Each structure stands twice: as C-alpha cells, then as structure tokens.
Amino acid sequence: EKVVITKDQQAFMNVILDAYNRHQIPPDVAKKLLQEQYSAEENFLLLTEMATSQVQVLVEFTKHIPGFLSLDHEDQIALLKGSAVEASFLRSAQVFSSKMPNGHTEVLEERIRKSGISEEFMTPMFNFYKTIGELHMVEEEQALLTAITIMTPDRPYVKDQQAVERLQEPMLDVLRKLCALHHPHEPQYFARLLGRLTELRTLNHYHAEMLTSWRMNDHKFTPLLCEIWDVQ
Numbered sequence: 745e746k747v748v749i750t751k752d753q754q755a756f757m758n759v760i761l762d763a764y765n766r767h768q769i770p771p772d773v774a775k776k777l778l779q780e781q782y783s784a785e786e787n788f789l790l791l792t793e794m795a796t797s798q799v800q801v802l803v804e805f806t807k808h809i810p811g812f813l814s815l816d817h818e819d820q821i822a823l824l825k826g827s828a829v830e831a832s833f834l835r836s837a838q839v840f841s842s843k844m845p846n847g848h849t850e851v852l853e854e855r856i857r858k859s860g861i862s863e864e865f866m867t868p869m870f871n872f873y874k875t876i877g878e879l880h881m882v883e884e885e886q887a888l889l890t891a892i893t894i895m896t897p898d899r900p901y902v903k904d905q906q907a908v909e910r911l912q913e914p915m916l917d918v919l920r921k922l923c924a925l926h927h928p929h930e931p932q933y934f935a936r937l938l939g940r941l942t943e944l945r946t947l948n949h950y951h952a953e954m955l956t957s958w959r960m961n962d963h964k965f966t967p968l969l970c971e972i973w974d975v976q
C-alpha cells in the first residue's frame with residue numbers, strides 16, 4: 745500500500761534533522777585529525793578531544809529531540825549516559841561512510857587503529873563501521889536512528905520508561921515510513937537498521953573494556969568524559 749508521511753510527521757522529522765545537521769563537531773576540531781603527529785600518545789589525545797567535542801554536540805542535539813526536555817531530569821541524564829557511546833559510534837560511523845571529505849576518513853581510521861586499542865576490539869568496531877557504510881543511509885535516517893538510540897527506554901536507572909517509549913515510538917513510525925520511501929526495493933531495510941542498534945549495544949561492552957585497558961596504561965580522560973562514562 746502507498747506509504748504516506750503526514751505533514752505533522754514531516755515537520756517532526758525536520759526538527760530532528762535540522763538539530764542533527766546544526767550540531768556537529770566544529771570543523772576546526774575535526775581538522776586537527778589532519779595534523780602531523782601520529783604517535784599512540786598523540787592519537788589518544790586527539791581522539792579524546794574528538795570524543796569530548798562529540799559528547800558536547802550530542803547533548804545539544806538531544807535537547808532538540810521533541811519531548812526530551814519534558815522528561816524527568818534524572819531520566820534525561822540516564823538517557824544521555826546510557827546512549828553516549830552508541831551515539832558516538834553512530835556519528836563516527838557516518839564519518840567513515842560517504843559523508844566525509846576523503847582527508848579525514850583515512851586519518852581517523854589510522855588514529856583509532858594506533859591509539860592503544862587492542863585487536864580484539866578493533867575487529868567488531870570496524871566491522872560495525874563497514875556495515876553502517878553498506879546501508880547508505882540518507883541523512884534523515886541517520887538523524888532519526890541517532891535520536892531513537894538516545895530515546896531507548898531500557899537504559900540503566902531510567903525511572904519512567906513509558907514516558908521514553910512514548911517519545912521513541914513516533915520516531916520509529918517515521919523511520920519505518922522513510923525506509924519504505926527511500927529503499928522501496930529493500931522491504932527488510934528498516935529491520936536491518938534496527939539490527940544495527942542491537943549491534944551497537946554489544947559495542948558498549950567492548951568500549952567499557954577499552955576504557956579499562958587505557959586506564960591501566962595510565963591514560964587520562966577529560967572531566968566531561970569521566971562524568972558521562974562513569975570513569976575514575
């Protein structure tokens with residue numbers, strides 16, 4: 745049957761897309777990826793700066809997701825802390841697919857590969873980047889998928905899960921329609937997108953291990969990362 749996006753859904757989606765496009769890592773921060781030094785130390789420091797900037801961008805984007813600011817304040821924090829790593833994986837994954845001027849894709853990969861992350865985490869991480877790239881998401885899908893990830897009801901410490909479900913559902917409805925419209929010959933495309941969200945959760949686990957091993961090698965994080973990732 746014909747898929748129709750209502751005018752309200754179009755307006756709703758534009759709010760999220762506009763917020764997604766307005767809140768990106770500043771170009772002068774991203775350009776630092778191109779600077780010369782490539783030591784493991786230098787890479788770690790640069791990636792720490794990127795991650796910190798990414799979290800600041802994430803908080804600003806989240807505040808524009810319809811209904812987020814009307815949630816219980818402690819639940820707002822629980823959603824941000826619970827989704828910060830997944831949202832960073834999604835955003836950095838989009839850097840690896842078409843979105844980026846070539847210059848950054850290679851150096852970002854190079855710096856991640858040489859920043860003290862052990863091989864066992866590299867494989868699932870870059871496999872995720874590859875599978876996201878293969879989806880060729882349009883920017884509306886990227887923005888909605890990120891907002892849906894943030895509005896995940898069953899994060900730790902969320903008290904009013906139903907209030908979060910009520911905000912996530914309309915975004916899932918619009919995303920399902922967008923997938924049918926943009927990928928008419930791939931009826932399973934929406935299911936494949938949601939499958940990426942399941943994959944993202946497993947990356948949380950690997951990320952926690954990465955943090956532990958960095959800390960064992962006396963690597964320092966910024967106060968914002970320590971707060972959102974519950975480290976030291």
Ligand SMILES: CC(C)c1onc(-c2c(Cl)cccc2Cl)c1COc1ccc(-c2ccc3[nH]c(C(=O)O)cc3c2)cc1
Binds near residue numbers: 769774844
């Ligand atoms: C603290 C650091 C070392 C760290 O710990 N875990 C991760 C970590 C890792 Cl590797 C992987 C995934 C998630 C995390 Cl959270 C990181 C580095 O995190 C990021 C690295 C790059 C980016 C990022 C996002 C958007 C971007 N746009 C552009 C651009 O050029 O426009 C560059 C760019 C970089 C975001 C987080």
